[in-house]
Amino acid sequence: MKITIIAGARPNFIKIAPLIKAIEKKQTEGSKISYRLVHTGQHYDKNLSDTFFEELNIPQPDANLEVKSGSQAEQTAAIMIAFEKELIQNPCDLVLVVGDVNSTMACAIVAKKSNVKVAHVEAGIRSGDMTMPEEINRIVTDSITDYFFTTSTTATDNLIEYGAEVSNIHFVGNVMIDTLYQNLNRILAPTFWDNFGLAKGNYIILTLHRPANVDEEKSLIALLQGIDKMVGDQKIVFPIHPRTKAILGENKLDLKNTILVEPQGYLNFMFLIKNSFAVITDSGGISEETTVLNIPCFTMRNNTERPETQTIGTNTLVGTSIENLEKVYAEFLLNGPRKAGIPELWDGCASERIIEILLKK
Structure with a gap:
């Protein structure tokens, strides 16, 4: 299975890191799976993009579409034009998109029009607020997705209500939390910590x-x-x-x-x-x-x-x-703080579940 993974903005980078680790783990176990990482360039500030690749040990992208900023329409169109060329030159079996940024929707549309299956990680979440560009991105992406991976039972219920095929919806947990758990022992104070007299809880x-x-x-x-x-x-x-x-x-x-x-x-x-x-x-x-x-x-x-x-x-x-x-x-x-807990399946293993499921498709 050849997978093209799309990353466009800061939250995307955090979500793809554990997915790549899960794929590489399967490769060492002998699974026939490979990936190509495409960075759309939607976020191009170093602290909003490059730094995350370095810190989370994400391989350098195989392609950077370098679309940069513009209006919603300009950016979406630029991503679609550039990704269509990328997909023609580098065919794959599946395009995997994460989250709800312009890159998510744009690349999903291009993939489907190219008869390539789409997997959406973090599918089904809804704010109910159509003034949010992200909400439109979510709805459009989920309307053409083949495989849905959800972070909660609420997201799963949203997809069922919208008419998604139940057998293609998979409640797997939260890949952002995978990244958090994988890096908790590596977090470190910023350089300004002492300069501003910062301390735990102040x-x-x-x-x-x-x-x-x-x-x-x-x-x-x-x-x-x-x-x-x-x-x-x-x-x-x-x-x-x-x-x-x-x-x-x-x-x-x-x-x-x-x-x-x-x-x-x-x-x-x-x-x-x-x-x-x-x-x-x-x-x-x-x-x-x-x-x-x-x-x-x-x-x-x-x-x-x-x-x-x-x-x-x-x-x-x-x-x-x-x-x-x-x-x-x-x-x-x-x-004082109210009593709180951690949602179901937010256990650091969501990415492994996703790749296991995709390998069976």
């Missing part, structure tokens, strides 16, 4: 990148100032996304507690999360990692495609207003 991690939170300059500044004031004497470590940084421009933010740092590599970022007091984010994936690491997480969104991080894990949805965040955070300080 800071909060903040990440913001979604349009609802960062696209409007004045509201973004007000949000940052509100969070800075809310935390009292706690420090805030804010790895600032390039897009968010561009929106802030040269504004003087007047933040007493907030430390702005560059985007972090995986090993540094997981160290920061593991040793934090809490996380405030608008990311979906980070709530999975905080759940396993048992770190309180406050997600600044009105919905989540990962409900298990709320019902079982440490995640709390707080909406996009600073007023609601302040209320929920005050309750957290008063009552």
Whole structure:
């Protein structure tokens, strides 16, 4: 079996790393399976792409499509044009896509139009919010996928409701958690750790990148100032996304507690999360990692495609207003962290299950 694996953005790199390890393990056991790694170039900042390949011991891509940025349509079209040429030159039996970025949808469409089967890792998750580009990517990808690999029974139920063939849906667990477990003994403090007087439990991690939170300059500044004031004497470590940084421009933010740092590599970022007091984010994936690491997480969104991080894990949805965040955070300080657990099959073995299943197809 020849598999082409697609990686386009930071979360993709974290998800493909254990899949490649699982394939290579099967190769040593004599299985007839090979892979070709295609990096679409959707993320081209070194700290958002190359660093993850180095830190997670992912082989250098066999091809980099180098599509870079553009509007949703421009980027999707550029990926499709480049990947079609790649697939013609390097035929395969299966295209494996992960997550929900533009690369996921674009490469799935190209594969199906080329009569190549598609496997979608992290299939079936839904936020119900059609204003999110990722939600459209998920729905389109799942509508043409052949083999669905889900992280939760909720995702499986979503696919069944949409009419997917039950025999092609496989609840396998979470490959992001595979990567976390495989690297927990390798995480390390960032170079600024001592410079800023950081210590276990004396800071909060903040990440913001979604349009609802960062696209409007004045509201973004007000949000940052509100969070800075809310935390009292706690420090805030804010790895600032390039897009968010561009929106802030040269504004003087007047933040007493907030430390702005560059985007972090995986090993540094997981160290920061593991040793934090809490996380405030608008990311979906980070709530999975905080759940396993048992770190309180406050997600600044009105919905989540990962409900298990709320019902079982440490995640709390707080909406996009600073007023609601302040209320929920005050309750957290008063009552302490709520009891949480780890969702079913988030055990570090999802990737091995996926490759085992594909070898039987």
